Amino acid sequence: MLMNQVHNEWDPLQEVIIGTAVNARFPKNDIAFAALKADDASKLPELDYSAPILPQWLLDETEEDLNQIVSILESLKIKVMRPEPIDTTVNIRTPHWNSDVFFNYCPRDILLAIGDLIIETPGVNRSRYFESFSYRKITQKYFLDGRRWVSAPKPQLQDCDYDLSGNAKIILNENEPIFDAANVLRAGKDIFYLVSNSGNYLGAKWLQAILGKEYTVHTCENLYRGVHIDSTIALLKPGLMLINPERVQPQNLPEILKTWTVIPCPPMVIDNSSNFPALSSPWLGMNLLMITPELAMVDAKQTPLIRILEKHGINVIGIKLRHARTLGGGLHCISLDLTRKGQLENYF
C-alpha cells in the first residue's frame, strides 16, 4: 500500500506547507494581475499598486498570524513546512516579456498534490512564473521520498494569451493550458476544476491527460469568473459541501455534486477594523482548511459560519489572519496539504 499521498480535501491532515508574507509586495507590471483580484473587485477600494505597496507592520502582523497557525497545526502533530522567502526586488524575463515578482503567501495556487503526484501548475500570472522554485527544497525532498513530481508545460503567457477587452467570458484564451492549482478541488477519483480567469479549458484537458483514466476531471463552468474555486465551493467531507450562495445555484452546480448535501454559506462577517484595501471579496471568509472530516480551521470572526459547521458535526478551531483579504488569501490559500491519511476512493 502506498503511503504518503493526498486524495481529497478532508482526510486527516498529516503534512502541510504554510506560505509566508516575508518580502510581500504587489507586482506593478503583471498584465494579468487583475486576474488575481476578486471578480467583484470593482466594488472594493482600489489598491494603489505603485510602491511602497505593503507596509512592513502589515507583513509582520501577517507573519505573526501565520506562525500562530503553524503552532496550532504542530500541536495537532501535523508536520508543517515553509517556503524559502522570495527576493521580490528582482525582475524576471522570458523571450516574450519581463515582469516583477509576486510573493509566496499562497502555496495553494502554485502546487497541486493529487495522490502521489505533485504538479507545478501552469499559472496565469507572469509575476508568479518562478514561484515554484521557492518550494523546490520541499518538492525535491518529497520526490526523493517516493512522490512523483512534474511541472506542466510552462505557459508562454504572451499578450495573445489574454483577452483583457472586458468582453470575454474569461480573460484567458485557449492557446495553451493555463491554470492555477487553486482552481482545483479533490474528491478522490473526482476532481473539480473551475473554468475562470485563472483556469482555461485546455488546462482541464491537460490535467485529465496527466491524471489518466483513474480520475475524472469535472469542469465547473459559469460559477465564478474570478480567481480560484476556494471562495466558491468548499468540500467538507463525503456528502457535505459549503457553497457560496451568491455564486452557486442549483442550475450551475455540476451535476455530479447535486447528490451531496449543500450548506449555503451564511453572510460573511466583515471586519472593518483595517481599512486597508482588499484583493479578495468578503467570501474569503469561507476559505477554510479541513484538518479531519470532523475538524475545520476557520477564520475566528466568521461566527455564523462556525455555528452552522458545528451543527453539521464539524468542530472548529478559530484562527486569526488579519490581512487575509488585503493579501488575497485565506486559510485554504495559504496552505497546501501534501499528505492526508486515507485511500483513493470514489465518493459519487
Ligand code: DAV
Ligand atoms: O472571492 O475573492 C479569492 C480566492 C483566493 N484563492 C474571492 C476569491
